[in-house]
Amino acid sequence: MNTLILYATHHGAARKIAKLIAQELPEAIVKDIEDGEPHLAAYDCVILGSSLEAGQIRRPLKRFISRHQDELLDKRLGLFLSGLSETGENKYFSDNFPPQLLEAAVVKQMLGGVYNPQVCSLAERIIMRLVAGCKSYVSTVNHQRIAAFADALKEK
Numbered sequence: 001m002n003t004l005i006l007y008a009t010h011h012g013a014a015r016k017i018a019k020l021i022a023q024e025l026p027e028a029i030v031k032d033i034e035d036g037e038p039h040l041a042a043y044d045c046v047i048l049g050s051s052l053e054a055g056q057i058r059r060p061l062k063r064f065i066s067r068h069q070d071e072l073l074d075k076r077l078g079l080f081l082s083g084l085s086e087t088g089e090n091k092y093f094s095d096n097f098p099p100q101l102l103e104a105a106v107v108k109q110m111l112g113g114v115y116n117p118q119v120c121s122l123a124e125r126i127i128m129r130l131v132a133g134c135k136s137y138v139s140t141v142n143h144q145r146i147a148a149f150a151d152a153l154k155e156k
């Protein structure tokens, strides 16, 4: 099965997760949405993933989804989010993806996140301290969930 993992990241966590998914799906191609829009026709399975900021996925991925929704509905589809919150998963998905896509997805999950103050701006560090109580590096990237996510997309 030809698989594309298309991610949108700010500081690299969603890229890291995309690559961990690819380790479980060795034939998968991993692409950053910032490197240009891929041709979906080449793929049977498409995995879309983005980090969250203030509850929103990154804009280039949002635009890509609205432009290619019909084509995406024909694919074996997986959706992932990278965030630090352990609650509100359903709302994050429903706020960011069209209902048809959510219904069509074989699997959709939050797979954890990374906060690295060394790569964040001062404003981001202040927000993370005030809103999430994060003061230092934290990673909640969930390897078990990633393996289960990839497994759900494998042809059985």
Ligand SMILES: Cc1cc2nc3c(=O)[nH]c(=O)nc-3n(C[C@H](O)[C@H](O)[C@H](O)COP(=O)(O)O)c2cc1C
Residues within 6 Å of the ligand: 008, 009, 010, 011, 012, 013, 014, 015, 050, 051, 052, 053, 054, 055, 056, 082, 083, 084, 085, 086, 112, 113, 114, 115, 120, 124, 127, 128
């Ligand atoms: C300004 C800011 C806002 C954030 N908002 C959310 C949020 O609404 N929900 C959440 O779960 N995580 C939130 N996070 C955490 C990021 O989603 C998390 O660190 C993610 O792994 C970053 O991925 P990236 O490095 O691919 O951009 C926020 C982080 C920052 C810096």
